[in-house]
């Protein structure tokens with residue numbers, strides 16, 4: 001993000017004209033091609049929090065014109081007619097929020113769109129791996145079409161960026177990766193992505209270190225890993241192999257860490273120790289799921305959160321609703337970036353994924369008791385993966401000139417209502433292009 005050229009709140013209150021040219025009727029003939037240069041008129045932006053003696057009582061908003069040029073937010077000014085000749089869409093007061101991110105999804109393995117079938121579950125993760133080893137070869141031909149459907153589903157929920165896990169294993173080799181990358185590249189005008197080379201069947205134990213290195217040259221952006229002790233046959237060797245591949249490929253790490261208890265904690269500690277020795281790894285390690293944190297006491301969780309924050313580690317979570325809960329508040333409080341993700345959508349692992357980061361955020365609010373205006377509002381950070389309209393103290397953070405025009409428009413009064421009510425995503429833009437929904441008030445253009 002770049003620094004704000006002006007203070008939106010002050011401009012909203014004072015009615016001072018911003019940088020958007022305001023002369024001319026709204027019905028002026030469009031000259032610019034949508035996606036390149038246009039104005040979203042009358043969008044609702046959050047401008048601060050109202051407070052009373054008991055804290056935040058409401059979210060303050062105002063109407064603005066937002067000009068989008070070359071895929072970025074160009075200028076933000078008071079609502080009104082837009083410049084003559086500039087393509088304009090009248091949002092009629094729809095709330096504009098940063099688009100959402102899905103930071104853990106398996107776009108390469110799904111039955112989404114196929115006839116219904118529930119998963120056959122047996123013998124935990126090893127049993128599921130045995131099932132998928134039989135199914136994967138027959139799914140190869142459909143990887144691209146299925147991924148394409150999931151991308152559309154994500155976009156319909158306001159998500160314009162995904163970090164997709166992608167199997168790299170002895171059964172499909174790089175087959176899923178090649179196909180997933182093609183599918184994502186075809187949609188890259190309206191959907192951003194990262195791909196984790198995911199050794200679902202083991203890395204060291206499956207003898208695929210060479211294949212993983214090939215994956216990093218074939219389009220994977222992150223080195224994946226899987227339960228070093230429970231699946232990969234030995235914590236130290238597994239962790240060290242992942243780290244070495246990442247260092248050699250100059251790539252970040254995103255490790256599936258389902259295993260509970262001390263072995264999971266030990267893996268985090270070993271990686272944290274290596275980060276201390278190799279500063280280039282700092283801020284480059286994500287743990288997906290990280291269930292080993294669930295059993296910790298409050299003090300232990302806080303200590304681990306501090307350790308992880310120091311190493312710049314992040315956590316991607318599905319916000320699980322089990323007998324134990326992830327200490328997400330402790331992680332966030334310590335400064336550990338926490339992302340949400342769908343994980344599986346409809347496949348042989350599970351069938352409940354909705355590709356809706358807002359739903360994950362809604363769930364978090366209920367699990368963690370985030371019930372008032374400020375808490376619900378700030379929870380939006382989970383859905384966006386970082387960008388926020390307002391800081392906890394009510395300072396305007398987004399949008400600013402220079403920000404990528406990745407936005408979602410919803411019929412809601414503020415972030416808190418959006419999280420609580422999960423409204424339809426009316427308009428979804430990626431880099432200023434329509435990714436899902438419809439252009440707002442298109443007749444005004």
Ligand SMILES: [Zn+2]
Nearest residue numbers: 106165256343
């Ligand atoms: Zn996963």
